[in-house]
Amino acid sequence: MFKDCWALAVDAQEATSQSCQVSFKLKKKMSGAATGCEAEGDRVDLAEQSLLNKMIRRCLVRNRNQVEVLQADPTSPLYSVRTFEELRLKPELLKGVYEMGFNRPSRIQENALPMMLAQPAQNLIAQSQSGTGKTAAFSLAMLSHVNTANKWTQCLCIAPTYELALQIGQVIEQMGKFLPDVKLAYAVRGNRMVRGVKLQEHIVIGTPGTVLDWCTKYKLIDPKRITMFVLDEADVMIATQGHRDQSIRIQRQLSNECQMLLFSATFEDSVWTFAEQLVPDPNIIRLKRDEETLDTIKQFYVLCGDKEEKFTALCDLYGSLTVAQAMIFCHTRRMAAWLAASLTEEGHQVALLSGEMTVEQRAAVIERFRSGKEKVLVTTNVCSRGIDVEQVTLVVNFDLPVNMDGSADNETYLHRIGRTGRFGKRGFAVNMVDSKRSMDIINQIEMHFNRKIKKLDTGNSEEMETLLN
Numbered sequence: 001m002f003k004d005c006w007a008l009a010v011d012a013q014e015a016t017s018q019s020c021q022v023s024f025k026l027k028k029k030m031s032g033a034a035t036g037c038e039a040e041g042d043r044v045d046l047a048e049q050s051l052l053n054k055m056i057r058r059c060l061v062r063n064r065n066q067v068e069v070l071q072a073d074p075t076s077p078l079y080s081v082r083t084f085e086e087l088r089l090k091p092e093l094l095k096g097v098y099e100m101g102f103n104r105p106s107r108i109q110e111n112a113l114p115m116m117l118a119q120p121a122q123n124l125i126a127q128s129q130s131g132t133g134k135t136a137a138f139s140l141a142m143l144s145h146v147n148t149a150n151k152w153t154q155c156l157c158i159a160p161t162y163e164l165a166l167q168i169g170q171v172i173e174q175m176g177k178f179l180p181d182v183k184l185a186y187a188v189r190g191n192r193m194v195r196g197v198k199l200q201e202h203i204v205i206g207t208p209g210t211v212l213d214w215c216t217k218y219k220l221i222d223p224k225r226i227t228m229f230v231l232d233e234a235d236v237m238i239a240t241q242g243h244r245d246q247s248i249r250i251q252r253q254l255s256n257e258c259q260m261l262l263f264s265a266t267f268e269d270s271v272w273t274f275a276e277q278l279v280p281d282p283n284i285i286r287l288k289r290d291e292e293t294l295d296t297i298k299q300f301y302v303l304c305g306d307k308e309e310k311f312t313a314l315c316d317l318y319g320s321l322t323v324a325q326a327m328i329f330c331h332t333r334r335m336a337a338w339l340a341a342s343l344t345e346e347g348h349q350v351a352l353l354s355g356e357m358t359v360e361q362r363a364a365v366i367e368r369f370r371s372g373k374e375k376v377l378v379t380t381n382v383c384s385r386g387i388d389v390e391q392v393t394l395v396v397n398f399d400l401p402v403n404m405d406g407s408a409d410n411e412t413y414l415h416r417i418g419r420t421g422r423f424g425k426r427g428f429a430v431n432m433v434d435s436k437r438s439m440d441i442i443n444q445i446e447m448h449f450n451r452k453i454k455k456l457d458t459g460n461s462e463e464m465e466t467l468l469n
Contacts, residue, residue: 046236047161050265051359052366069111069285080110087113092178093143097136100174106133108285115283116141121227121259125275127267127286134263138230139172141261145228146202148181153221155203157230158211158247160237162188163359168232169205187211193220208237208246215253223253231278234264235271244274251278297417300456301431301442307335310398310432311342316458317396317430318348324391325369328378329416331399339398340378353379381412395420397431400441408444430456 081087083104084097105113108128115122116138128134142155159165165188176182185191185199187206193199195218204211204221214220231237231247238244251260260279264271267286275282302317304310318326330336333354340352351374353365369377372391381401401412420427431453433439446453457463 046239047164047233048359050233050236051161051163051167052362069283081105081114082110087117087144089140089144090179093140093176095178096143096175097140099177100136100171102133102136108132108134109137111285112137113140115285116259116261117144121257123260123279123282125262125279125282125284126264128263128265135168135171135232136175138232138261138263139168139175142203142228142230143172143176143179143182145259146182148202150202151200152225153185153199153201153204154226155228155230156211156221156226156250157203157205157232158208158237158250159205159232160207160240160243162207164233164236165205165207172203172205187214193218195219198222208243208250212246212250215250223250224255226254226258228259228261229254230261230263232263234262234274235266235268238270238274248277297420297427297429299417299429299431299451299453301433301439301453302456302458304432304434306434307338310434311339313432313458314343314396314398315346317394317456317464320458320461320464321394321428323375323394325372326376326394326396327392327416327420328376328396328398329401330378330380331401333380335399336378336380343376343378348376349374350376350378353377355380392420393427395427395429397429400431400433400438402441406437408441408448410445410448413445414449 084094084102089097108126109132112124112126112128112134115124126134138157142157146154157165157168159168165186169184169186172184176184182203183201184203184205185201187204187210189207189210191210193214197220199214199220204214206214211221215223229251231251237247254260260282262275262279262282264275302310302313304313314328328339330339333356336352336354340350343350351365351369353362357365366377368374395417397413397416401409401416403409417427417429420429431442433442442453
């Protein structure tokens with residue numbers, strides 16, 4: 001079906017002409033490389049975090065969030081599926097779905113797929129976090145949508161970065177491996193095309209700038225013939241310079257009959273405004289907010305004098321608590337490296353994760369941690385969001401999260417401690433306090449979440465046993 005667009009050995013600059021006879025090399029991006037990063041801690045790049053999640057999640061995660069469906073036509077019957085067979089897919093496509101390991105639809109797929117495949121076409125805005133099967137869902141929709149008798153581009157999908165576009169393409173290649181007549185092209189940098197020669201590939205995946213060029217400057221795609229338009233990672237898209245306006249310009253060239261599908265991990269006001277501009281009369285699927293995030297997590301703080309006392313308290317804690325796996329957050333790369341080395345000297349199996357590593361290196365580290373090869377993960381903020389490891393029972397804030405003003409960063413705190421207490425299991429979050437300023441941060445966090453964080457004396461074994469058990 002698809003020529004090898006995923007070989008990593010050939011540089012993108014060698015890419016030539018028409019189709020997908022291109023091999024791409026993943027860009028080795030360095031996040032947080034700006035001056036002063038050591039002082040401020042690693043900055044979290046949304047696009048890189050999304051890519052990291054896609055790379056490490058080889059199967060669906062179990063998501064406890066309930067799905068809320070708002071239909072454009074409230075009188076229309078709500079239709080969901082429990083099996084892929086109910087969707088009446090082509091046998092070749094169903095075979096590809098099963099070969100990828102999807103035994104049954106995920107919670108969001110149950111509701112989204114019938115809308116994506118409905119006739120007449122329905123528009124959709126959906127909130128979907130990494131690991132819920134969203135990419136597989138719209139890939140399946142595009143593959144189902146293609147009419148191979150028509151030798152022009154029918155499905156167009158845009159993603160905010162080169163790497164994310166390639167990830168989507170990989171899913172389509174795998175799912176459509178038994179559909180040899182369906183053709184795919186990548187509208188990404190380095191894939192140089194001949195002007196004015198219309199593409200015959202049925203599906204095009206790309207980034208906004210290149211897709212816009214292919215539609216307007218090079219006339220490779222006739223936008224009026226596009227019948228399905230997918231915009232992925234909308235929250236990342238609007239955070240990337242220029243992508244918001246480019247996406248709107250692409251959408252305005254499409255016909256009124258084109259089916260619009262938009263996906264975002266978050267639904268802040270800015271995302272809603274953007275989505276409503278692009279998608280007329282949409283059905284809406286969103287995750288109900290999980291109010292139990294803190295209910296399964298016991299929170300404590302430990303008074304310490306300096307980093308050596310923090311380390312001693314950490315060792316006492318680890319010796320008193322039965323820990324399957326632990327994640328320890330530091331503010332700077334230097335502190336994370338020192339702590340990882342100190343824990344290794346104590347005989348712990350430690351993985352270190354920080355922002356100077358490439359995305360591929362970080363994915364490899366997290367995969368080892370997920371598989372249990374290392375029991376302790378020492379990290380900066382690059383791992384605070386979205387990484388679900390079921391065996392994590394302890395999260396330690398070796399350094400408390402603060403914003404640029406030096407106040408408590410409540411959102412980061414929630415994301416950090418949310419790495420434990422997952423899937424309904426009990427977890428522990430321990431905060432190291434080494435100054436009056438740190439204690440002020442704890443007080444701010446308590447006030448924000450309206451939750452008491454208990455004091456813990458790691459040197460008192462009886463107290464430890466009472467509080468932690």
